[in-house]
Amino acid sequence: MRYAVLGTGMVGRTVAARLNSLGHEVVIGTRDPDATAGRDEFAAWREGDRDAADVGLAGFAEAARHGQTLVNATAGKASVAILAEAGAAHLDGRILIDIANPLDFSHGFPPTLDPVNDDSLGERIQRTFPGLRVVKTLNTMNCRIMVEPARVPGEHTVFLSGEDPEAKAEVRALLHAFGWPEASVLDLGGIETARGTEMLLPVWLRLMGALGHTDFNFHVQGARRGGAGGLVAGADA
Amino acid sequence: MRYAVLGTGMVGRTVAARLNSLGHEVVIGTRDPDATAGRDEFAAWREGDRDAADVGLAGFAEAARHGQTLVNATAGKASVAILAEAGAAHLDGRILIDIANPLDFSHGFPPTLDPVNDDSLGERIQRTFPGLRVVKTLNTMNCRIMVEPARVPGEHTVFLSGEDPEAKAEVRALLHAFGWPEASVLDLGGIETARGTEMLLPVWLRLMGALGHTDFNFHVQGARRGGAGGLVAGADA
Numbered sequence: 001m002r003y004a005v006l007g008t009g010m011v012g013r014t015v016a017a018r019l020n021s022l023g024h025e026v027v028i029g030t031r032d033p034d035a036t037a038g039r040d041e042f043a044a045w046r047e048g049d050r051d052a053a054d055v056g057l058a059g060f061a062e063a064a065r066h067g068q069t070l071v072n073a074t075a076g077k078a079s080v081a082i083l084a085e086a087g088a089a090h091l092d093g094r095i096l097i098d099i100a101n102p103l104d105f106s107h108g109f110p111p112t113l114d115p116v117n118d119d120s121l122g123e124r125i126q127r128t129f130p131g132l133r134v135v136k137t138l139n140t141m142n143c144r145i146m147v148e149p150a151r152v153p154g155e156h157t158v159f160l161s162g163e164d165p166e167a168k169a170e171v172r173a174l175l176h177a178f179g180w181p182e183a184s185v186l187d188l189g190g191i192e193t194a195r196g197t198e199m200l201l202p203v204w205l206r207l208m209g210a211l212g213h214t215d216f217n218f219h220v221q222g223a224r225r226g227g228a229g230g231l232v233a234g235a236d237a
Numbered sequence: 238m239r240y241a242v243l244g245t246g247m248v249g250r251t252v253a254a255r256l257n258s259l260g261h262e263v264v265i266g267t268r269d270p271d272a273t274a275g276r277d278e279f280a281a282w283r284e285g286d287r288d289a290a291d292v293g294l295a296g297f298a299e300a301a302r303h304g305q306t307l308v309n310a311t312a313g314k315a316s317v318a319i320l321a322e323a324g325a326a327h328l329d330g331r332i333l334i335d336i337a338n339p340l341d342f343s344h345g346f347p348p349t350l351d352p353v354n355d356d357s358l359g360e361r362i363q364r365t366f367p368g369l370r371v372v373k374t375l376n377t378m379n380c381r382i383m384v385e386p387a388r389v390p391g392e393h394t395v396f397l398s399g400e401d402p403e404a405k406a407e408v409r410a411l412l413h414a415f416g417w418p419e420a421s422v423l424d425l426g427g428i429e430t431a432r433g434t435e436m437l438l439p440v441w442l443r444l445m446g447a448l449g450h451t452d453f454n455f456h457v458q459g460a461r462r463g464g465a466g467g468l469v470a471g472a473d474a
Contacts, residue, residue: 113354116354117353117354118344118349151459152458152459153458154458155458156456156459159440186444186447187447188440188443188444188447189443189446189447193440193443195439195443196440196441196442196444197440199436199437200436202432202436203396203425203430203433203434203436203437204433205433206425206426206430206433207423207425207433207457207460209430210424210425210430211460215459216457216458216459216460217457217458217459218455218456218457218458219393219455219456219457219458220444220453220454220456221389221390221391221392221393221453221454221456222388222389222390222393222452222453222454223444223453
């Protein structure tokens with residue numbers, strides 16, 4: 001399949017390389033491809049990661065034209081503007097896997113969230129581009145875990161939020177290809193539930209501080225208990 | 238030990254009964270003890286729960302005078318006013334176990350958080366009553382799990398936030414008495430980290446909706462990996 005990954009930071013590069021390793025045709029989108037190609041960090045990645053050499057590099061609009069499925073790995077504060085730059089006409093009917101978080105670093109570290117509480121980046125993107133089929137996922141963990149969940153031993157959870165069941169099914173299949181077992185994928189419901197997963201970032205940031213590393217992930221323990229068997233009522237008896 | 242549990246809702250009643258079952262002298266604090274005693278729900282609890290019969294009932298100030306350690310199980314929006322009513326003079330030097338969340342139901346369900354993002358209820362209480370030794374904990378799960386963690390099979394996490402190491406050590410000992418294994422208690426640091434755990438509520442609420450029950454809890458998978466052994470650097474090698 002043809003993927004466009006918007007965003008050239010560590011998250012975008014990590015996801016792009018992994019998609020490439022799975023045999024997909026991947027283009028990374030950026031504002032100014034020449035400037036990006038000239039940046040040491042980006043050049044070092046393309047030369048040093050065997051899965052990166054084949055990844056294309058293009059402007060946002062050309063990348064979006066290429067991608068059957070798009071991945072939003074841009075800084076959350078810039079995501080809506082970048083998607084507008086990519087061109088709404090290129091977005092209609094496409095799946096957007098939104099792995100970004102609307103972190104606001106303007107008041108220092110740790111960042112706050114904007115929007116927060118009664119809105120989310122996922123919803124804002126879906127509202128602004130109604131033809132896009134937005135699936136919010138993977139935004140609650142370090143990018144290396146996104147594409148290689150076995151980095152963290154034991155069961156842990158990846159959330160899904162979105163309005164389009166077919167889009168969610170396609171994203172679920174991609175998560176399996178990344179290594180996520182079926183039991184780890186937790187569908188929270190519509191895109192409104194992105195408010196919940198984006199608001200995990202503040203405790204994620206503080207866990208990073210307390211633990212001194214980022215090789216952790218949230219697991220919803222007991223999630224399957226209520227499934228189909230009335231076990232909750234049984235537990236109350 | 239003498240405990241005062243502020244708040245007569247399901248959370249306060251559940252914690253009070255559990256403390257009583259552990260042999261502590263427990264008083265529940267409320268605004269109007271006669272009115273509370275006359276409420277069907279409260280009366281049914283006192284008659285129906287064998288651990289509830291011995292729990293005292295008193296006004297906020299009298300309860301706070303009784304308690305060597307206080308538990309804030311009030312509605313988060315009312316907590317600061319209720320602690321003021323209890324009397325700052327009764328709070329100096331006491332430990333306050335803050336298990337409340339600043340949920341705002343004024344815009345319907347699911348509630349939002351206020352304060353959020355750049356402040357938290359835990360910090361607000363600590364700022365308003367500097368003599369109180371606030372420990373934020375247990376606010377990220379259903380109250381039955383708080384006092385009986387084995388309701389949820391497998392490992393799962395209870396967070397600690399607070400400025401006072403001795404207070405945190407005492408609260409940690411109480412958590413062990415409730416049934417929490419040492420490995421499940423995750424100290425995030427100072428009271429500022431309550432921003433993170435309070436902001437877990439939005440995803441908790443959406444998980445309740447998606448799963449159809451509340452017998453789940455968050456587990457931080459991989460938390461121990463970074464501990465003391467440089468395993469993170471090793472994993473990067």
